[in-house]
Amino acid sequence: MKSAVARAAIELPNTVCQAEAIGVELARARIIVRGVVQGVGFRPFIYRLANDYELKGWVLNSTEGVVIEVEGLTNRLQEFIADITLQAPPLAVIEGVESSTLPPVGYQSFIIQASQEQEDKFVLISPDICLCPDCLRELFDPSDRRYRYPFINCTNCGPRFTIIKDIPYDRPKTTMAAFQMCPDCEEEYHNPNDRRFHAQPDACPTCGPRVWLVKGRTTGDSFAKGDDAITEARHLLNRGAIVAVKGLGGFHLACDATNSAAISLLQERKGRVNKAFAIMSLDCRVVERYCHVSDEERQLLESPQRPIVLLRRKTESPISALVAPNNNNLGVMLPYTPLHYLLLERRGDETDTPALVMTSGNMSEEPIAIGNEEALERLGTLADAFLLHDRDIYVRCDDTVTRVFDGKEAIIRRSRGYVPFPVRLNFEMKQILACGAELKNTFCLTRDNYAFLSQHIGDMENLETLDTFESGLEHFKRLFRVLPEVIAYDLHPEYLATKYTLELKRNGAEQLPSGVQFVPVQHHHAHIASCLAENGVMEPVIGVAFDGTGYGEDGQIWGGEFLVGDFQHFKRRAYLKYVVLPGGEAAIRKPYRMALSYLFNLPTALTSGLNLFDRTDPGELQIIRRQIERRINSPLTSSCGRLFDAVSSLLGICDVITYEGQAAIELEMLAEEGVEDGYHWPLPRGKFPIIIDAKPVLGDIIRDLKAAVPITVISAKFHNAVAEMVSGVCCLIRERDGLSKVALSGGVFQNLRLLRRTLSHLRRKGFETYIHHQVPCNDGGIALGQAVIANAKVTSPKLRRRSYVLSGAG
Numbered sequence: 001m002k003s004a005v006a007r008a009a010i011e012l013p014n015t016v017c018q019a020e021a022i023g024v025e026l027a028r029a030r031i032i033v034r035g036v037v038q039g040v041g042f043r044p045f046i047y048r049l050a051n052d053y054e055l056k057g058w059v060l061n062s063t064e065g066v067v068i069e070v071e072g073l074t075n076r077l078q079e080f081i082a083d084i085t086l087q088a089p090p091l092a093v094i095e096g097v098e099s100s101t102l103p104p105v106g107y108q109s110f111i112i113q114a115s116q117e118q119e120d121k122f123v124l125i126s127p128d129i130c131l132c133p134d135c136l137r138e139l140f141d142p143s144d145r146r147y148r149y150p151f152i153n154c155t156n157c158g159p160r161f162t163i164i165k166d167i168p169y170d171r172p173k174t175t176m177a178a179f180q181m182c183p184d185c186e187e188e189y190h191n192p193n194d195r196r197f198h199a200q201p202d203a204c205p206t207c208g209p210r211v212w213l214v215k216g217r218t219t220g221d222s223f224a225k226g227d228d229a230i231t232e233a234r235h236l237l238n239r240g241a242i243v244a245v246k247g248l249g250g251f252h253l254a255c256d257a258t259n260s261a262a263i264s265l266l267q268e269r270k271g272r273v274n275k276a277f278a279i280m281s282l283d284c285r286v287v288e289r290y291c292h293v294s295d296e297e298r299q300l301l302e303s304p305q306r307p308i309v310l311l312r313r314k315t316e317s318p319i320s321a322l323v324a325p326n327n328n329n330l331g332v333m334l335p336y337t338p339l340h341y342l343l344l345e346r347r348g349d350e351t352d353t354p355a356l357v358m359t360s361g362n363m364s365e366e367p368i369a370i371g372n373e374e375a376l377e378r379l380g381t382l383a384d385a386f387l388l389h390d391r392d393i394y395v396r397c398d399d400t401v402t403r404v405f406d407g408k409e410a411i412i413r414r415s416r417g418y419v420p421f422p423v424r425l426n427f428e429m430k431q432i433l434a435c436g437a438e439l440k441n442t443f444c445l446t447r448d449n450y451a452f453l454s455q456h457i458g459d460m461e462n463l464e465t466l467d468t469f470e471s472g473l474e475h476f477k478r479l480f481r482v483l484p485e486v487i488a489y490d491l492h493p494e495y496l497a498t499k500y501t502l503e504l505k506r507n508g509a510e511q512l513p514s515g516v517q518f519v520p521v522q523h524h525h526a527h528i529a530s531c532l533a534e535n536g537v538m539e540p541v542i543g544v545a546f547d548g549t550g551y552g553e554d555g556q557i558w559g560g561e562f563l564v565g566d567f568q569h570f571k572r573r574a575y576l577k578y579v580v581l582p583g584g585e586a587a588i589r590k591p592y593r594m595a596l597s598y599l600f601n602l603p604t605a606l607t608s609g610l611n612l613f614d615r616t617d618p619g620e621l622q623i624i625r626r627q628i629e630r631r632i633n634s635p636l637t638s639s640c641g642r643l644f645d646a647v648s649s650l651l652g653i654c655d656v657i658t659y660e661g662q663a664a665i666e667l668e669m670l671a672e673e674g675v676e677d678g679y680h681w682p683l684p685r686g687k688f689p690i691i692i693d694a695k696p697v698l699g700d701i702i703r704d705l706k707a708a709v710p711i712t713v714i715s716a717k718f719h720n721a722v723a724e725m726v727s728g729v730c731c732l733i734r735e736r737d738g739l740s741k742v743a744l745s746g747g748v749f750q751n752l753r754l755l756r757r758t759l760s761h762l763r764r765k766g767f768e769t770y771i772h773h774q775v776p777c778n779d780g781g782i783a784l785g786q787a788v789i790a791n792a793k794v795t796s797p798k799l800r801r802r803s804y805v806l807s808g809a810g
């Protein structure tokens with residue numbers, strides 16, 4: 001499985017050859033190592049390696065990377081340079097090694113020098129990494145001086161991104177600056193043969209951060225400290241309490257995942273009724289008690305990034321059904337901090353729960369809480385107790401959510417453990433800021449051939465989230481030394497990220513370098529470009545972008561789009577026929593409104609007697625009818641997400657949603673396995689753009705519904721119809737444009753049943769297909785697409801006209 005810590009290939013520097021020519025004379029080499037080489041034990045590694053080869057000189061962290069000067073026998077220098085890549089520490093990601101030969105100056109020893117800064121240079125920063133096996137062993141070793149110490153870490157593990165305020169990565173620039181090392185830690189820190197040599201967050205029970213427990217909605221008096229606090233937190237959890245636990249990138253709300261009463265209390269307090277909660281179990285053996293785990297899924301669960309992995313739940317399971325209502329999957333993660341291990345370890349003296357719910361510490365859709373005072377205030381009504389500590393979290397970072405599709409990782413929310421590791425592009429980028437979308441916002445900064453996607457910021461629906469966006473952006477700009485020359489943003493005038501950009505454009509002259517260009521980007525074009533960028537596809541393709549909402553170039557709400565184009569341009573070749581979105585936002589929250597919007601377009605003889613009419617209040621029915629007829633506060637939409645909503649409500653599965661995507665998810669979950677046929681979806685020929693009318697399919701669904709065909713079968717037939725329609729439309733576009741590569745993007749393709757079937761149809765028809773793996777297909781991946789589009793538009797202002805894209809109708 002490809003992970004963020006995959007090794008990049010390097011070229012051997014030509015110093016080697018030069019050194020060989022000199023033979024075994026003395027020489028000095030100056031070496032710069034780039035990549036994730038800070039905060040991963042790289043300097044101690046170099047120190048030990050230099051001593052092994054009896055080389056003298058120095059190593060330091062600079063804003064450019066790790067800089068080394070070594071002198072000694074030339075053949076040893078040569079081996080030393082080769083070993084930098086061959087033997088690098090486990091968390092290092094080497095992107096390049098450059099070296100030059102210099103005359104020797106007579107160094108007498110090898111030392112680690114103080115860090116050096118240069119304003120415009122940058123380094124890659126390690127994400128936070130879960131507890132390593134060595135530290136885990138020490139954590140439970142009674143003879144170790146860090147026995148049961150909840151902040152144990154070393155150069156191979158621990159917090160990184162979430163505690164770093166600036167580069168270069170040294171303790172004074174982290175939130176560990178507040179802790180003075182004790183003599184024992186000091187000694188380890190300075191001993192090159194110790195695993196904690198220059199481990200910046202190093203700490204022990206004597207000198208490091210502490211944990212304590214606060215109960216109830218009190219003012220913060222500690223109830224228990226240290227190990228007692230953890231033991232007491234376990235007791236509380238076992239008795240059905242909700243405990244706020246301070247983690248790496250923010251607070252979790254924890255409760256016993258087998259205790260339905262505790263979970264329904266959590267749902268009630270959090271204002272989140274149906275959305276699934278993530279859970280945490282001690283190890284894969286426990287997870288297998290309630291979920292199916294493939295080899296690839298196990299690898300992801302156990303990876304140092306420790307994401308939440310979506311797994312298929314077993315029918316018999318001790319986990320409460322309330323954890324993920326109406327869902328066949330569970331989001332599961334393994335412990336990643338020592339504190340998690342102490343909360344979940346098996347103890348003989350009590351009945352252990354196999355899993356804890358570990359959901360973000362926030363009210364629905366607000367940013368996750370990170371500070372102690374903030375948590376006590378904001379989570380005061382949610383938690384019965386708080387397990388706090390005094391190592392500050394500098395950067396808010398939610399858990400990553402991912403899964404395996406076709407044996408490969410397909411990420412859903414890219415955050416802790418992955419960020420700030422960049423997505424590598426196969427072309428150079430200008431320095432660009434892309435502001436992202438409204439829901440699941442992430443932003444993106446680019447330079448060289450890197451795209452630095454931010455952690456999950458969240459739904460930009462409140463000022464708290466906008467604050468997180470702005471402070472996160474300033475932090476990223478500082479860390480990666482990016483001063484954007486271009487700013488890309490979504491066309492939607494109501495998106496907060498767009499308003500932020502337009503405000504910058506109007507009044508931001510002082511904060512921005514002169515000559516900054518602003519590039520608006522269409523939402524679905526960005527989806528497709530994001531997919532192409534991560535797959536390294538530069539040529540024109542057919543892009544199928546299916547999602548809930550995206551602002552179209554005609555001011556309507558798009559979301560069922562077939563585009564042709566590349567990074568620079570696109571043309572809309574086909575789309576779902578517009579229907580009215582009665583009441584705008586209200587129709588998104590209430591899928592029955594969407595269903596009625598479709599039904600009012602069908603003959604009354606067909607729709608009469610449908611149960612949906614009885615379920616709807618007669619007064620509201622009148623209002624909806626009027627909204628549709630007079631188009632009051634009711635835009636048009638081609639959204640595929642809304643079509644799934646309508647079918648879900650029509651089948652009586654979900655009339656009102658409590659979280660985004662609920663109606664479609666529940667429709668997918670019910671689809672019967674093994675149903676091969678689908679509804680016939682007639683497609684118009686010969687005229688572009690193709691307007692795809694869903695009416696005939698809805699008519700067939702209603703006929704099946706009236707004939708009492710099970711909704712599980714109807715759902716399956718509907719999924720099959722959409723998949724077949726996609727490949728049918730792609731064939732028509734191929735006939736016109738001669739393109740045979742298809743990229744699929746947009747949140748609708750999180751639906752694995754649809755994705756799998758669509759891919760198999762397309763491949764059978766001879767298309768080459770591209771989907772997302774490293775970047776979410778939902779709006780969390782939009783920023784990457786915006787960035788590459790803006791880059792293409794500003795670097796080639798003279799349009800490289802492609803006749804098959806721009807000519808003809810459409």
Ligand SMILES: [Zn+2]
Pocket residue numbers: 131132133134135136153154155156157158
């Ligand atoms: Zn460790």
Ligand SMILES: [Zn+2]
Pocket residue numbers: 181182183184185186203204205206207208
């Ligand atoms: Zn200490």
